[in-house]
Amino acid sequence: MKLLVRAALVAVTLAAWGVAASPASAAPVSPAVVGGTRAAQGEFPFVVRLSMGCGGALYSPTIVLTAAHCVSRTGTNTSITATLGSVDLQSSSRITVRSNYVYQAPGYNGNGKDWALIRLASPVTSLATLPLATTTAYDSGTFTIVGWGAASEGGAQQRYLLKATVPFVSDTTCNSRTMYNGEVIASDEICAGYASGGTDTCQGDSGGPMFRRDAGNAWIQVGIVSWGDGCARPNKPGVYSQVSTFAANIKAAAASLGG
Numbered sequence: 001m002k003l004l005v006r007a008a009l010v011a012v013t014l015a016a017w018g019v020a021a022s023p024a025s026a027a028p029v030s031p032a033v034v035g036g037t038r039a040a041q042g043e044f045p046f047v048v049r050l051s052m053g054c055g056g057a058l059y060s061p062t063i064v065l066t067a068a069h070c071v072s073r074t075g076t077n078t079s080i081t082a083t084l085g086s087v088d089l090q091s092s093s094r095i096t097v098r099s100n101y102v103y104q105a106p107g108y109n110g111n112g113k114d115w116a117l118i119r120l121a122s123p124v125t126s127l128a129t130l131p132l133a134t135t136t137a138y139d140s141g142t143f144t145i146v147g148w149g150a151a152s153e154g155g156a157q158q159r160y161l162l163k164a165t166v167p168f169v170s171d172t173t174c175n176s177r178t179m180y181n182g183e184v185i186a187s188d189e190i191c192a193g194y195a196s197g198g199t200d201t202c203q204g205d206s207g208g209p210m211f212r213r214d215a216g217n218a219w220i221q222v223g224i225v226s227w228g229d230g231c232a233r234p235n236k237p238g239v240y241s242q243v244s245t246f247a248a249n250i251k252a253a254a255a256s257l258g259g
């Protein structure tokens with residue numbers, strides 16, 4: 001069954017404190033990228049850790065793209081701390097910046113439209129940003145996933161950024177009876193993972209980017225970590241917000257926030 005995002009956010013919060021949580025609607029939750037390995041320092045400069053226990057991607061020097069289910073509403077918000085620039089969340093060379101505004105996708109109700117923007121109180125100009133996929137041209141192939149979330153279902157949040165690669169799964173396959181049986185919103189969501197399981201994002205990775213190389217060999221964001229049934233289970237791929245669907249809206253919203 002679909003892991004409800006509200007339950008997931010609570011689980012993430014608890015997991016951040018090392019508390020095991022088991023939403024009634026799902027199997028026990030676990031930590032960050034499952035089946036991953038450590039990312040090298042500087043390998044993915046655009047990856048952001050958010051203090052509510054989510055990931056994000058630096059879209060511009062002042063804007064972080066994350067998941068709608070990681071935030072509660074649109075409006076002034078100075079309570080979120082973004083950590084950037086280090087694979088080690090405890091590194092003395094990490095950058096930390098406060099939020100000053102949150103923009104949640106209009107009409108977000110827990111089904112689809114799982115994107116949000118966080119505006120930073122001061123610009124981060126020392127790190128590369130991650131461009132959005134603006135067409136479906138890159139909505140296939142092999143994707144990179146990253147995060148500080150659980151490394152196994154029900155596991156702890158991670159100190160060091162983990163990475164893995166996962167293959168695209170078509171909407172038809174992802175919505176088949178053995179997989180999500182129609183629960184995936186084809187227009188808004190893109191699936192990725194192995195039918196055999198073993199590699200996936202997990203609790204605490206939400207909001208983080210899924211990305212690949214474009215024709216010019218540059219990284220381009222195709223997904224936002226959204227949901228899954230457990231983590232890395234066979235026939236339960238990760239489900240990601242489909243960035244190409246929302247790219248124009250994200251761009252306009254970012255511009256409206258001045259970034």
Ligand code: ARG
Pocket residue numbers: 005008009012149200201202203204205206207225226227228229230231232237238239
């Ligand atoms: N909703 C989760 C979070 O808040 C992310 C779940 C991703 N699950 C997966 N199996 N890919 O962190």
